[in-house]
Amino acid sequence: MSKQVRKIIHIDMDCFFAAIEMRDRDLPSSIPIAVGGLDGRGVVATCNYAARRYGVRSAMPVAHARRLCPSLCVISPDMSKYREESLAIRSIFRRFTELVEPVSLDEAYLDVTGARHCGGSATHIAYQIRYLIWRERRLTASAGVGPNKLIAKLASDWCKPNGQFTVPPQEVSGFVELLPIERLRGVGPVLREKLHQLGIFTAGELRRLPLHELTQRFGKMGVSLYKQAHGMDDRPVHAHRERKQMSHEQTFPMDLTTWSMVEAELQRMAGELLVDIARADRLDQVYQVVIRMRSAHFETRQKMCRTEQFSLDVVMSMAKQLFNECGEAVRLIGVGVIFAKAAGGRIC
Incomplete structure (x- = not known):
């Protein structure tokens, strides 16, 4: 008996935070907009496509974004509003399947393998979901459809923004x-x-x-x-999955020999992690910050700090102490957080 082919949809809301602000403030799409200021140093959480044409990107310091785009309209984030919007959109997903795995406030996987809506067509279900999101919430979404999470995710990147792409099983290769x-x-x-x-x-x-x-x-x-x-991915869609930790780690092709070099890379990595935490709606659940460095001679050191929030200032202070303790060039940097419900866990 042949194994049933899965039908997975990946939904990715288009510049979610910025799109909500544009809708609520009745701002035209031609105005470059960024939602930023996630901590005292001011990091861009997301921006619209008008801002991206100037080179503005998420996790970028707001000051740098303003240099790239002097006319940039920067709006302070309203996480409670984005949370409510995300819940409303997830309720649309659940009209079609209970197998919904939120990845963040603006992204989710849906397993519609056994769904009877739209004649069982995952492609038509994705179209219907995107139509309902626009009709009811006045927001656009991109979607990818495939036989597993890997392919669905890659497919959703294919036709952004406000697009959709399907990869049937026979076309995966x-x-x-x-x-x-x-x-x-x-x-x-x-x-x-x-x-x-x-x-x-x-x-x-x-x-x-x-x-x-x-x-x-x-x-x-x-x-x-x-x-x-080979396009293989057997990961299931978990309806109640909650991450215990988040981290970013990078090995560098050239050793970082000075604090200024480490600081520049770490500011970028920490900014990206901060945006990921915000998108996951877990800014108020951070329990510990963890910094890890590996020297050019493969000696690994780690520093942990309990904190009520993820702050770039805290990260930089911890990292500078750790770099000084290493006393030599750094080849790998890792920065992560452990959430309150998983305080007994370890950084990836």
């Missing part, structure tokens, strides 16, 4: 084949460079390497690379 390797989960600058040195620039080229060779070269990450290159 061709869809993945031409993807640049940096589009695969876990492929950062260092791993990308290693793969480029092997002559691998696309997922299709990555398929040339057998599983045992990828595992030998990259350990557990080799297994992940193999599965992604």
Whole structure:
């Protein structure tokens, strides 16, 4: 008996926080807008597409965003409003399936494998959901449809904003084949460079390497690379999944030899993490901040601090102490948080 093919939808709201403010303030889409000021240093949480044309991006310091776009309209975030909007949109999802896994306030996976709506067509269900979001909430969403979470997520990036793309099971191989390797989960600058040195620039080229060779070269990450290159992903959609922690970690191709070099990289990474925490609506649940550094000689040091909120000032203070304790160049930096309900956990 053949295994039932899954039908997974990934919904990603278009510049969610900014779109809500544009709607509520009746602002035209031509005005560059950013929602920012998540902490004292002022980080952009999101921005509209008019601002992105100037190079403004999420996690960017507001001061830098203003230099790129002097006419930028910066709006302070209203998390309670965004939370209510997210709940209203999730209620639309649940008209079609109870298997809804929110990734953040503006993003979710839906498993509609057994749904009877729209004749059981995941593509038509996604269209209907996007139509209802626009009709009832006056917001736009992009959607991807595929046989697993990996493909659905990649597909939702294909036609942004306010677009939709479906990858049927028989087209997965061709869809993945031409993807640049940096589009695969876990492929950062260092791993990308290693793969480029092997002559691998696309997922299709990555398929040339057998599983045992990828595992030998990259350990557990080799297994992940193999599965992604072949469009495989057996992760289920969890209706009640809640992350215990969040972290960003990066290995650098060149050693960071001075505090100013570490500070620049860490400010970017911490800004990205801050935005992820906000999008997950967990700013008030941070219990501990964790900083990790690995020296050029592979000695790892870690510092933890209990705190009621994630602050870039706290992160920088902790990191500077840790860098001084390392006493040498740094090759890897990790910054993460443990949430209150998971205080006994460890950073990834």
